[in-house]
Amino acid sequence: MQTIVSICTQDYLAVSPLDGVRKIQTLVSEKGMCCCLVRENDHIQGMLTLKDLLNAHPNRIAADVMTTELPMLPPATPLWQAQEIMDTLQAEVVLVREEKELQGILTRTRLAQELGKHTDLLTGLYKSDFLYYQGRNLLAEGQEISIIFLDINNFGEIDKTYGHTKGDLILIEVGQLLKTVIPDHAYLCRFGGDEFVILLAAYLPESIHLAQHLGQAFASHPFPFGITVSVSTGIVGGRRSQSRPDNPLNMITNLINRASLESTKAKKIDSHISVLDAVEIHDIA
């Protein structure tokens, strides 16, 4: 899972607390920066964002304009977690710092740019990295999890019969439908092609109930061009075990893989739902 140390920058501007706002505005503008640090004797005292500089009287010194509450995150923070923290703090910039060593700064723009790569441009849904992150969190919180893997039936035929652009419109519609049907405590992603995955913080029976509900929703939904769309669903429920610790990402990968195999089995079943119970989840050390 990608962490912020891979996208933070060491190329930042540092000014003295006694530097004037006008001078800093010029420096920031010339170097095309969106913020600068205020440093005195190798000690970071604060930070100035463009907003701070725009709102300040040009005669003021940095010490009178800077933000002194500096949000700091460890380098190993996953991108999704950084976004949550920056949203909560309404921070434009965070310092990436390990103990006392500054590794760089991370701006909201840079983070959004990187997270954009984890968003599927066609459906607007997140890609699988988001699911791995949320799954890791749920396991760390000691929650039960289940995975629902959905594969659109005969999507290749839809593409061949109606054309790929209409096939794309079906994928968009499926994404929208799934978003409206899944509960608040579920996480959805487009896994690839015509496959979607739902991570649910719930025991297996709730996942089976949701899969059945999804089947009904697909059957009654009016898809574009009168195309009939159905899905084959593989469900895997995790069973918590304290036998040995394991890597949470490996656990999620394993669960998704098992669920994908179940969805293949489901294609041959009338109900189009196949369930695998009791995949062991080892408690995180």
Next chain:
Amino acid sequence: MSPAESNKKAEVTMRLSEFEMPPMQDILIVGNKAPIGPEAAKRMVDVLSPDQYTIVKMEHPFIEAIVLRKGLLSMLPQEKLIKLILEEGEKIANAQMIIKAQINITVHVSRSVDL
């Protein structure tokens, strides 16, 4: 008339007075859009009169901070002094202004002793 014979003259007036030490008196009320911020004011007086002034930052619609002489706080509790300064200061200050204020505190004591 040639430039050399010009009758232009310059009048020079001078006002000489003693430099006030420190250049601020007891209190500065700093507006939140003032050209000099409280930290700059404090650093300025700290160079001339080290450790004599302190900054009290505040949540106020247009007053950012009050820089005050520490000696005053040994005569009056900070919260009472700030309340008093704000009550009077906000009547005349605005966000762009820095108001200089002088304050005299006289403590009246009347005690009786056993004879």
